[in-house]
Amino acid sequence: MRTLKILPVALALGAIPLSAVPQQQTTLTQVVDKIVAQEQVEVQSVRRYSPIVETYIQLLRPTKDQVGVANGDNYFLGRAELAKGLEIEPLISGTRTKHNMFSGLGNLFSTEFLPRGFLQMIYLDTNGFDRQHYKFDYVGREFLGEVRCLVFDVDPLSKNDKGRFVGRIWVEDQDYHIVRFNGGYGSRSKTNYYFNFDSWRTNAGKNEWLPAFIYSEQVDNLAVKTFRAQTRLWDYAPSHAREEQELSKVLVETPRPVEDQSEIANDYSPLEEKRAWGRQAEDNVAAKMQQLGLMAPYGEVDKVLETVVNNLEVTNNLDIQPAVRCRVLMTSTLESFTMGHTIVLSRGLVDVLPDEASLAAILAHELGHVVLGHRMGTQYAFFNRLRFDEKDTFRHFGFTHTPEEEQAATQEGIALMKNSPYKDQPGNTQLFLQALNKRSKEIPNLVSPHLGNRVATSWTIASAVSRAQPPAEKPVGNVVAALPLGGRIKVEPWNDELQMLKYKPVGALAEDEKMPFEVTPFVLYLTRQGENASTEVRGAVSMKSDRDTNTPDIKP
Numbered sequence: 092m093r094t095l096k097i098l099p100v101a102l103a104l105g106a107i108p109l110s111a112v113p114q115q116q117t118t119l120t121q122v123v124d125k126i127v128a129q130e131q132v133e134v135q136s137v138r139r140y141s142p143i144v145e146t147y148i149q150l151l152r153p154t155k156d157q158v159g160v161a162n163g164d165n166y167f168l169g170r171a172e173l174a175k176g177l178e179i180e181p182l183i184s185g186t187r188t189k190h191n192m193f194s195g196l197g198n199l200f201s202t203e204f205l206p207r208g209f210l211q212m213i214y215l216d217t218n219g220f221d222r223q224h225y226k227f228d229y230v231g232r233e234f235l236g237e238v239r240c241l242v243f244d245v246d247p248l249s250k251n252d253k254g255r256f257v258g259r260i261w262v263e264d265q266d267y268h269i270v271r272f273n274g275g276y277g278s279r280s281k282t283n284y285y286f287n288f289d290s291w292r293t294n295a296g297k298n299e300w301l302p303a304f305i306y307s308e309q310v311d312n313l314a315v316k317t318f319r320a321q322t323r324l325w326d327y328a329p330s331h332a333r334e335e336q337e338l339s340k341v342l343v344e345t346p347r348p349v350e351d352q353s354e355i356a357n358d359y360s361p362l363e364e365k366r367a368w369g370r371q372a373e374d375n376v377a378a379k380m381q382q383l384g385l386m387a388p389y390g391e392v393d394k395v396l397e398t399v400v401n402n403l404e405v406t407n408n409l410d411i412q413p414a415v416r417c418r419v420l421m422t423s424t425l426e427s428f429t430m431g432h433t434i435v436l437s438r439g440l441v442d443v444l445p446d447e448a449s450l451a452a453i454l455a456h457e458l459g460h461v462v463l464g465h466r467m468g469t470q471y472a473f474f475n476r477l478r479f480d481e482k483d484t485f486r487h488f489g490f491t492h493t494p495e496e497e498q499a500a501t502q503e504g505i506a507l508m509k510n511s512p513y514k515d516q517p518g519n520t521q522l523f524l525q526a527l528n529k530r531s532k533e534i535p536n537l538v539s540p541h542l543g544n545r546v547a548t549s550w551t552i553a554s555a556v557s558r559a560q561p562p563a564e565k566p567v568g569n570v571v572a573a574l575p576l577g578g579r580i581k582v583e584p585w586n587d588e589l590q591m592l593k594y595k596p597v598g599a600l601a602e603d604e605k606m607p608f609e610v611t612p613f614v615l616y617l618t619r620q621g622e623n624a625s626t627e628v629r630g631a632v633s634m635k636s637d638r639d640t641n642t643p644d645i646k647p
């Protein structure tokens with residue numbers, strides 16, 4: 092049996108002078124030894140994985156009444172090979188970076204090393220995290236979500252020991268995994284540049300906790316440019332593991348309704364053939380992108396989007412065959428595109444949309460492409476077109492439309508919105524599009540799509556719907572033009588599944604609590620998977636977003 096039961100008592104006495112309680116001293120030391128040993132195991136076991144790593148950085152410009160607003164950004168997406176240390180194979184090249192944007196930030200922030208610098212924060216200290224190098228002070232117990240944790244302050248024993256972690260750790264009390272560490276890689280020297288971070292690991296079942304989110308920032312040092320950044324890791328499961336999971340799903344689900352086969356003759360009409368061919372191309376692309384960890388498995392969020400599409404179709408008397416489907420791209424950049432009858436929105440875009448009507452507006456534009464028959468190339472129906480190197484993914488796939496098609500889809504989208512249940516609430520949508528349009532120059536990398544077209548911001552739904560009432564220039568009261576990044580969807584890093592966050596509406600918002608398109612800290616709601624899992628609702632919140640919005644009204 093573990094020492095779990097005696098642990099709280101021993102730790103509660105941790106503040107008593109250690110010489111007075113030799114037995115407790117041993118116990119506390121044992122706990123620290125377990126933590127140290129588990130962290131060494133963690134560092135080794137994480138090396139088995141090759142997750143996708145995404146880092147989004149916003150540089151901040153100080154303003155007179157707040158810390159700063161975004162003024163420039165950067166975006167990295169790649170696959171880390173943790174077996175090889177901090178190596179990342181970029182998936183997106185040619186990131187638009189302002190010249191010398193990071194020149195003040197030292198070597199760690201040269202463009203080449205930038206993604207690695209952020210990836211490093213998945214590790215606390217790979218070279219000497221032990222009692223020979225660190226002092227551990229027990230702080231107390233705290234729940235992170237459903238997971239009870241022991242909390243310690245950790246400091247290097249030697250003040251001259253540069254690059255050691257300084258900060259606080261949260262250790263789950265079943266297997267002594269560090270599940271969160273918050274602090275920095277300390278340095279007494281003022282010439283070296285370091286920043287603060289909050290690194291989270293999430294449970295992937297059994298005895299395994301995987302690095303999932305890192306929030307980092309530097310805002311207090313006036314000598315350098317300040318920034319906030321979010322790093323996300325996902326797609327840990329090796330693709331063969333996910334495929335086996337998929338296969339077992341296929342074996343239990345009936346792929347098509349049985350009556351289809353009894354109604355339809357064995358042969359296909361030319362129209363059916365054409366449709367089947369097109370759908371094959373869509374399925375191929377979606378399956379390939381899911382395999383690459385860039386598209387979430389079909390799930391809860393897709394169904395929410397399809398419900399909204401359905402509302403648009405029903406009120407416009409549309410009967411589109413084959414049925415329009417929705418999928419979600421895993422990335423944070425704001426983009427949407429259509430491949431045949433499959434509408435794809437990025438997670439980042441769904442995250443910042445303030446309400447269901449705004450979501451409907453984005454979907455209406457894409458549905459416009461479908462209605463107008465803007466096709467993607469059916470070359471993807473050939474399976475040889477799906478064999479390519481992962482690093483070429485974003486060069487290989489492209490779903491952009493011509494400016495003429497974009498214009499036409501927007502007009503069609505406006506027409507669809509006019510007949511929709513969303514026609515009476517154009518205000519928020521208009522504010523969202525205006526805010527996006529206005530901020531685009533400051534956050535060019537966030538709004539630059541990698542597969543489709545930019546989100547069209549120039550259309551005016553409000554004027555199309557009700558010319559009588561011009562939209563307000565600024566969001567008033569509790570109206571939020573856009574949510575902060577990560578405000579709506581929880582990502583499961585192990586299997587890439589997405590869930591809508593469930594949080595309660597909040598009261599009045601202060602002006603600085605509206606954070607459109609902003610990078611904000613994460614506060615995860617940690618849970619245990621598998622047999623240890625609780626059956627309670629799972630969720631995670633991006634910090635402040637729990638009180639940031641009273642409009643979480645995108646519902647399944």
Ligand SMILES: [Zn+2]
Pocket residue numbers: 456457460492496497500544
């Ligand atoms: Zn479009």
